Amino acid sequence: MKKLAKIYTDQDASLDPIKDKKIAVLGYGNQGRAWALNLRDSGLNVIVGLEREGNSWKQAVQDGFQPVHTEDAVKQADIIIFLIPDMVQRYVYREKVQPNMKEGADLVFAHGFNIHYKLIDPPSTSDVYMVAPKGPGATVRDFYTKGGGVPALVAVQQNPSGKAMEKALAIAKGIGATRAGVIETTFKEETETDLFGEQTTLVGGVMELMRSAFRTLVELGYQPEVAYFETINEMKMIVDIIYEKGFTGMLKAVSDTAKYGGLTVGKFVINEEVRKRMLEAAEKIRSGKFAEEWIEEYNRGSPTIKEGLEEIENSLEEQTRRRLKEIIERGKPKS
Ligand SMILES: NC(=O)C1=CN([C@@H]2O[C@H](COP(=O)(O)OP(=O)(O)OC[C@H]3O[C@@H](n4cnc5c(N)ncnc54)[C@H](O)[C@@H]3O)[C@@H](O)[C@H]2O)C=CC1
Ligand SMILES: CC(=O)[C@](C)(O)C(=O)O
Ligand SMILES: [Mg+2]
Ligand SMILES: [Mg+2]
Numbered sequence: 338m339k340k341l342a343k344i345y346t347d348q349d350a351s352l353d354p355i356k357d358k359k360i361a362v363l364g365y366g367n368q369g370r371a372w373a374l375n376l377r378d379s380g381l382n383v384i385v386g387l388e389r390e391g392n393s394w395k396q397a398v399q400d401g402f403q404p405v406h407t408e409d410a411v412k413q414a415d416i417i418i419f420l421i422p423d424m425v426q427r428y429v430y431r432e433k434v435q436p437n438m439k440e441g442a443d444l445v446f447a448h449g450f451n452i453h454y455k456l457i458d459p460p461s462t463s464d465v466y467m468v469a470p471k472g473p474g475a476t477v478r479d480f481y482t483k484g485g486g487v488p489a490l491v492a493v494q495q496n497p498s499g500k501a502m503e504k505a506l507a508i509a510k511g512i513g514a515t516r517a518g519v520i521e522t523t524f525k526e527e528t529e530t531d532l533f534g535e536q537t538t539l540v541g542g543v544m545e546l547m548r549s550a551f552r553t554l555v556e557l558g559y560q561p562e563v564a565y566f567e568t569i570n571e572m573k574m575i576v577d578i579i580y581e582k583g584f585t586g587m588l589k590a591v592s593d594t595a596k597y598g599g600l601t602v603g604k605f606v607i608n609e610e611v612r613k614r615m616l617e618a619a620e621k622i623r624s625g626k627f628a629e630e631w632i633e634e635y636n637r638g639s640p641t642i643k644e645g646l647e648e649i650e651n652s653l654e655e656q657t658r659r660r661l662k663e664i665i666e667r668g669k670p671k672s
């Protein structure tokens with residue numbers, strides 16, 4: 338068997354290493370808002386740093402922060418957390434962080450992209466570490482306010498102080514992750530697995546699987562509403578059972594007919610060809626080719642993202658969802 342991962346929980350982590358430090362949270366979007374609120378509710382000293390007085394600024398003010406411009410947050414900070422988009426981080430680092438940071442201030446990431454692909458070259462005097470929540474920002478906040486926490490990965494890239502891991506665990510505790518559990522990893526492992534997961538399953542794979550099934554039914558002449566409930570809407574219920582009880586529990590919750598069909602046709606559809614393509618996707622990530630392609634796309638103004646979003650928004654799936662929205666809303670559990 339492979340070596341078991343090292344897992345840390347609340348008892349293994351203390352807030353002490355960071356309790357007297359000023360923590361600058363750069364960005365107030367998906368993760369930024371969740372981290373700033375959770376760290377503050379954990380009694381830590383948080384300052385929100387933003388580039389512009391736009392929507393994020395307004396939201397932060399509404400949540401009781403007094404945001405400041407990035408350079409002003411950075412100047413006072415002992416710990417600088419990058420919660421702005423991955424493609425933006427190196428520019429903000431170069432123009433606002435590096436020229437203004439205190440010598441030896443910590444640089445903290447929620448995803449390893451910029452460090453692993455060497456887009457940011459941090460000073461050797463700084464601790465560089467990561468706390469990567471394995472869930473969306475809204476869930477990081479939601480679980481925390483309800484007494485739980487989203488699991489996370491922690492990693493240390495540079496450790497001149499010798500205390501980087503204790504501080505990473507402290508941040509993980511502050512956002513609620515150690516209430517669940519935190520796994521030690523490397524920037525390389527987190528970056529490559531996170532990209533692979535979002536591309537082949539969580540974002541790309543699941544969405545295209547559902548869309549392909551939906552389209553197949555519609556092309557065969559079935560009603561889009563029926564296809565939507567079957568191939569898209571019911572997914573949450575099945576995934577919720579997998580989340581609670583694993584695949585074994587899910588298979589117990591469905592009919593024997595579904596078990597037989599699922600166990601045989603699942604492998605027929607998601608076959609070795611698909612696995613080969615998954616390996617290809619992994620290779621593209623590991624070689625740095627995906628990173629290169631994404632940087633180029635971003636530099637061209639992200640046309641592929643824009644087109645993709647537009648195509649999906651206008652798709653029959655989304656039109657059907659809009660038509661069924663009231664039914665879905667009415668049916669949701671009330672407590
Ligand atoms: N979305 C998620 O739930 C997860 C994100 N991460 C990582 O967390 C980091 C932040 O991701 P998200 O929270 O999704 O970011 P986001 O896209 O929600 O970030 C928005 C924030 O960044 C600011 N921002 C946007 N463009 C900017 C620019 N050009 N210059 C300066 N600030 C700008 C916005 O004002 C806003 O405050 C990334 O490293 C990402 O990989 C990690 C785990 C999950
Ligand atoms: C939410 C999350 O963990 C992702 C999919 O990796 C991301 O948003 O980058
Ligand atoms: Mg990701
Ligand atoms: Mg992720």
